[in-house]
Amino acid sequence: MRGELPSHAQVVIIGGGIVGCSTAYHLVELGWKDVVLLERKRISSGTSWAAAGLLGQLWSTSPLTRLAKYGADLYAGLEAKTGQPTGYKRHGSIRVARTQARRSEYMRALGMARAFGIRMEEISLEEARRLFPVMETKDLTGAWFQPDDGVTNPEDTTQALAKGARMGGGTIIENVKVLDIDVRNGAVTGVKTDRGEIRCEYVVNCAGMWSRKIGKMVGVPIPLVAAEHMHMTTEPMEGVYKEMPYLRDMDGYIYIKEEMGGLLMGGFEPMAKTWGVRNIPDDFEYTRLEEDWDQMELFIENTIIRVPAFAEAGVTSLTTVPESFTPDTSYLLGEAPGVRNFFVACGMNSVGITSAGGAGMALATWMVNGYPEEDLWPVDVRRYHPWQNNLKYIEERVHVESVGNLYSDHFPYKQPSSSRNVLKTPIHDRLKKMGACFGVVSGWERANWFAPEGVEPKYEYSWGRQNWFGYSAQEHMNIRENVGVYDLTSMGKFLMQGKDAEKVLQMICANNVAVPAGRVVYTQLLNERGGIEADLTVTRMDEEKFFIVTAGATTTRDFDWIKKHIPEDAHAVLTDVTWSYVMLGVMGPRARDLLNKITDADLSNEAFPFATAREIYAGYATAFAIRMSFVGELGWELYIPTPFAQGVFDELMAAGEEFGVKLCGLHAVDSLRLEKGYRHWGSDITPDDTPFEAGLGFAVKLDKAEEFIGKSALVRQKEEGIRKKLVIFTIDDPDPLIYHDEPVYRNGEIVGENTHGSYAHVSGHSIGMVYLGKEDGITDDWIMEGSYEIEVENKRYPITIHLKAPYDPEGKSIKA
Structure with a gap:
């Protein structure tokens, strides 16, 4: 079916496989009729036709499981709705x-x-x-x-979705090849094909194994190969x-x-x-x-x-x-970074039939509403950095392990073995010589734990206490009782500069960033519903210059989110300076003593109180020192210009011998922050959770003069009261370990799941967080009246709920 090529469409979808057809189907279901799908050959003729058609519903996260369940239910009713047989059977x-x-x-x-x-x-x-x-x-x-x-016939199901899209007013044109995509003023404006041009407001890349090529047309990385x-x-x-x-x-x-x-x-x-x-x-x-x-x-x-x-x-x-695979074996979904209205749904890792129904619905909802209705971070296309579009990187990972990872043991903390040592910090080799065992986050090599002399720094995976557990516990306790140093250079670092920088940040930050130079503000960036889009710190360096620090995994996402919310007429420029600085955390009761050995700066509480920042001399270098802590102890984050990093590190370690300084890995940082009740975006807090629900209301300033994004939703929630609340829990039995999504019971009924788990080494128990909900309003009294358990490997264990952090709930340590 060739069809006439229109001169204009609201949406152009590239790719007529099951994902593209599902996206078209759902867009017309939501009322967007001016939808055109372009297929280079015939519908389903790329890879969808040859799939096995298995429909599994249980996935690694709650949002992806909901999408898979939605897809199965959609396919069950598709034949009745469209008249096109699908071969759907639910036999388990x-x-x-x-x-x-x-x-x-x-x-x-x-x-x-x-x-x-x-x-x-x-x-x-x-x-x-x-x-x-x-x-x-x-x-x-x-x-x-x-x-x-269940199972379904892949080609018939694809045809049913295509028929449903046509029935709803969509147009599907086969045998047309996309040659290029027009972008003007940072947004897509049209598609060029071998049969002419179509002007449009949105483009959706559902081109399967051709998607990387389509992405290059607009300069967007789509890391996949077949x-x-x-x-x-x-x-x-x-x-x-x-x-x-x-x-x-x-x-x-x-x-x-x-x-x-x-x-x-x-x-x-x-x-x-x-x-x-x-x-x-x-x-x-x-x-x-x-x-x-x-x-x-x-x-x-x-x-x-x-x-x-x-x-x-x-x-x-x-x-x-051939089927397309991504480096981390999760598909790619959402609005691509850097280009407005260019959406992506591809890289399905051989689970396209299972995922297409929910992925098409989620993407269509995102486009129509202007935001996703639920947390989609595990598959968000913005989880990758541009350099990860390198073919050598992708091909090696897919060849060696992406495909195999679908069915290999899914151990906790499992690290990839391929495409490694690509993005290393300047002190990587020093850490390696000191026994570091590295893991990877967003391509960054990060020291997760340190092996003592004579022990090979290599993971031995299991579902129980892995070989590094005891070593990480020592790192944890050394920060609690003495002083430790960790490398978190992977943290995203941005500069916001210009005469309107404060005005823009006041609009996107829930907290008040109109503070004197040298002050650090912990804040969330919210969506219109009050949900948390980012969790970061903003430090005022001078009147027109702000330093923003966020998580390494969300660097691309957060940079894109902030940049897209800078008004066109604002005199404010956002620059990613992540690679310009090494970040060393110096944390613990003796952090001040250690730093006093390498700086002449006054680090006393009077001169350098908590939540302040200034430039200090550190060894031969000038470092930007921020007195904040993600581990709940006295400490400073040192942001050191990259060429000076090795020298400062060497000075720290030499001076630290007097104090018994110990290097600390990221596993210990995670257990330390959980013990202190600090939240982590993507697990404990997401776009579906508000600061009031997450216990972060202290970082919201409803009384500041500026109207910030999400304020009206939070005002409404404050008036009506919250219906769910994030609480901390510890397992009474010291033996079981938890990781994520273990069910939590209240009075014998499931009320939620663990957001993320680790081990609280001070008390000697596993620790996690859970959202507890009550439709008519939740109170602390109701929470504490319940009897709670958590299920681990089909066995329930009593847990103790904490309304405040189990460790140092008053925050005395960080202000010591």
Whole structure:
């Protein structure tokens, strides 16, 4: 279907796979009729047609699980709505474990399922064989059944979404190639094709494995490449039946489902084959790649272990197709940084069929409302830095582990092994010599813990106490009792400058930043609903210059958010200076004593009180010193010009020998901040949570003269009262460890899930946070009246709720 190319459209969607069709479907459902979808060949002819069509609902976070559940429900009613058959069936799924480690993973997943409202239960191996009669179970450590999972026909479902989009007024044009995208004044204005131009207000990049190329047209990084994915089908087999649930054996890297009375088997191998990295043929359409039986050997061997009859089954086909993968195996969604109204939904990591329904809905809602209705940070396209669009970086990661990570053990704190040592701080090699074991956040190499002499700084993963637990505890306690130094150069650092800098910041900050030079302000940036878009500090350097510090993981996102909220006529310039400064934290009761050895500045409380900042001499360098703390102790953050960093570090460590200074890793920083009750954006606070709900009302100044974004929502909430509140808890039993999303019970009923967990080494208990909710208004009395438990690996443990931080609730240490 060629169709006439219109001269104008409100929205142009590039890509007619299931994600593009879902986005078009949902846009017209929400009332945007002037929607045009452009497909280079035919609908579903890229990679959607060849997918296995598995619909799993349980994902790693609550928002993504809700999107997956939405998609499954959408597909269930699509045929009735459009008249287009989809092949949707909800016969459930079985997941099995071969090892104790995998069993622990699934027992924790069982708790997450309860927290997220997903039906899941552990079943006996006998019941597993009854549901999947051809399965061998003697080597398994457990089996779990999810009755609401299902399967669908990928191409038919894509066509149903396309038909629904047309029925709602959308236009779909096939056999048209996008050549370029026009951008003016920082916003998209049109699309150039081989059949003419379309002027538009929005462009949506749903081009699958072509998306990186589309992104380059507007200068936006879309870090993905394609990798080969294979599945094969057999002739009908005895014992296989139509309503059979599909099976995941992740320890064997395989999935298996019923197909025409036989089996369809595919998998995700530890070492994948990338494809088309530098060029995808122009004639690619319903294209099958060359069969590679050597690459299939691992899957076949493991399928024979799980289904012995597979060894004698007749093979009817082997399908090999490319699918796009991202470096962290999460898809890319949202408005791209730096260009207004250029949206992205791609990089689906072989779960496009499962994810497309919810992803299309979420993106369409974002476009129509001007904001996402729920936290989408795990898949936000702004989680990447521009340099991570480097093909060498992406291809190596996808080849070595992105594909395999789908089915590998999902241990806590697991670090990638590929594309490493790319972005290092100037003191990286010094930390390495001192025993640092590095992890990665947003490409930054960061010291997570330090091994003592004679111990290899290498993770030994498990679901219990990993090998670094005791070493990190020592780092934690050294900051509590003495003095420690950590490297947080990865923190995002911006300068806001100009005669309107204060005016702009007053508009976007909930706190009052109209303070004297040298004052530091902790604040949140809010959306119109009062939700927290960023959590950061703003330091006034002089009348027209402000220094902004935010988390390393959110640097791209926060810079983009601030820049897009600077009015066009404002004399205010935002500059990212992250790489210009190294940040060293010097923290602990003896931090002042240590710093006095390398500076002549007066660091007394009278001369340098908490929440102040000034330039000081540190060794031979001039450093910008900020007296703040993310670990709840006396301390300073030293922002050192990059060329001077090694010298200052060496001076600190030499002077610190007198005090028993210890290097501190980021695992300890995390446990320290949780013990002190400090929030972390993306886990404890999100765009769905307000400062009042998160216990951050002290950082909101409703009485400041300027009208800031989100103020009216907070005024309304203050008048009406909050319905949920973030509280801290500790587990009474010192043994269990928690990570995230474990269900929390109040009086025997689930009331929330742990936002993020660590270990409070001062008290010797696991610690976390949870939002407690009550529809008619929540009070501290109601909270403390309840009896609480947390579920860890299918066992409940009593917990103690804390309305204030368990450690130093009055904040005396940081002001010492």
